[in-house]
Amino acid sequence: MSNGTTGVDEARNALGKRLRELRVAAKLSGKELAESLSWVGSKVSKIENGKQTPTDDDIKDWTRATKSEDQTASLLAALHNLELQHAEWQRVLKAGMKSHQLTLSQLDEQTKFYRGFENTVIPGLTQTPEYARARFAQVVMVHRVPNDINEAVKVRMQRQEMLYRPDKRFHFVITEAALRYRLVSPEIMIGQLDRLMAMTSMRNVKLGIIDFKTQYVTDPRHGFWVYDDHLVQFESYSAEINLRQPQEIELYTGIFEHLAAVASYGSEARAIISRVMHELAGEADDAGS
Incomplete structure (x- = not known):
């Protein structure tokens, strides 16, 4: 756990990496994916690089846009495990x-x-x-x-x-x-x-x-x-x-x-x-x- 990263950071980065792989497999650029979902352009990059935690809806939209709905349940499970680790006070x-x-x-x-x-x-x-x-x-x-x-x-x-x-x-x-x-x-x-x-x-x-x-x-x-x-x-x-x-x-x-x-x-x-x-x-x- 070097560079001050915690299990929370690692889990968020791993989730972002999995989402990036789905986008690349679907042959979509970050800009194309963002436009198809009516998101601001930087959102895709932030999620993929572990700078922003996606919501349940973000993941569902992402798998639908990349035609990888079979991955939705697994990705949501990873997100919920991350939320257990990093429980934001507003939610708690x-x-x-x-x-x-x-x-x-x-x-x-x-x-x-x-x-x-x-x-x-x-x-x-x-x-x-x-x-x-x-x-x-x-x-x-x-x-x-x-x-x-x-x-x-x-x-x-x-x-x-x-x-x-x-x-x-x-x-x-x-x-x-x-x-x-x-x-x-x-x-x-x-x-x-x-x-x-x-x-x-x-x-x-x-x-x-x-x-x-x-x-x-x-x-x-x-x-x-x-x-x-x-x-x-x-x-x-x-x-x-x-x-x-x-x-x-x-x-x-x-x-x-x-x-x-x-x-x-x-x-x-x-x-x-x-x-x-x-x-x-x-x-x-x-x-x-």
């Missing part, structure tokens, strides 16, 4: 945020061992209702999706009940930066840090904090989650990325181990959280006086 959140939380609940049922790294936000499974509410409010603002914040918070809190199930294990690693980013008010953040403090002594939860003075082995590029050994999930601004290829899971598992190895646990983690809480409390006092 169309039915609301509660619906997406319920989808994650189904994944929870199958998962025994969670490994989560976050460098900017507090992990969803450890969030207080107030912190979660602020995160969902941002989603509504950025993606202009239905406002079902109350329902989404409720389902996220229900998901957290599994933290107490003896058949599941959790290993969270969070950077000190995530404890300090001003994504919520100081009062809400103090409550959130208090919650993390309590989690450092939970039986089946391992919580590590990487403080600012730590020397990293692998850079903390973005947050991600490893579900058992079958799925890696992370979020970009535009999509939820789901990686299922063994080499990708192996890569992320190794990166998680590097990050977990330099984190502080137990009393050392509590000392970092306590330090941040103390500073925030001082700010809240200053603001109130």
Whole structure:
């Protein structure tokens, strides 16, 4: 996976290559195909080069125009697999945020061992209702999706009940930066840090904090989650990325181990959280006086 490509990019490129082969076999130029479908000229090139993901209708039109309808089902299957990998938020959140939380609940049922790294936000499974509410409010603002914040918070809190199930294990690693980013008010953040403090002594939860003075082995590029050994999930601004290829899971598992190895646990983690809480409390006092 060189040059920063992921399984998602590879799958999109492979789909584009298959569509190009059908066009060439039909002896059509890109311009001719675009004109026959009343598309802008650049659309064919973008799809073939993996720069644009085709829709179901695009594929049906393409196979009809290239007289290769026998390939439609196979190409649609490849597209839907790609959409599972690269799940655009506009599509994922169309039915609301509660619906997406319920989808994650189904994944929870199958998962025994969670490994989560976050460098900017507090992990969803450890969030207080107030912190979660602020995160969902941002989603509504950025993606202009239905406002079902109350329902989404409720389902996220229900998901957290599994933290107490003896058949599941959790290993969270969070950077000190995530404890300090001003994504919520100081009062809400103090409550959130208090919650993390309590989690450092939970039986089946391992919580590590990487403080600012730590020397990293692998850079903390973005947050991600490893579900058992079958799925890696992370979020970009535009999509939820789901990686299922063994080499990708192996890569992320190794990166998680590097990050977990330099984190502080137990009393050392509590000392970092306590330090941040103390500073925030001082700010809240200053603001109130």
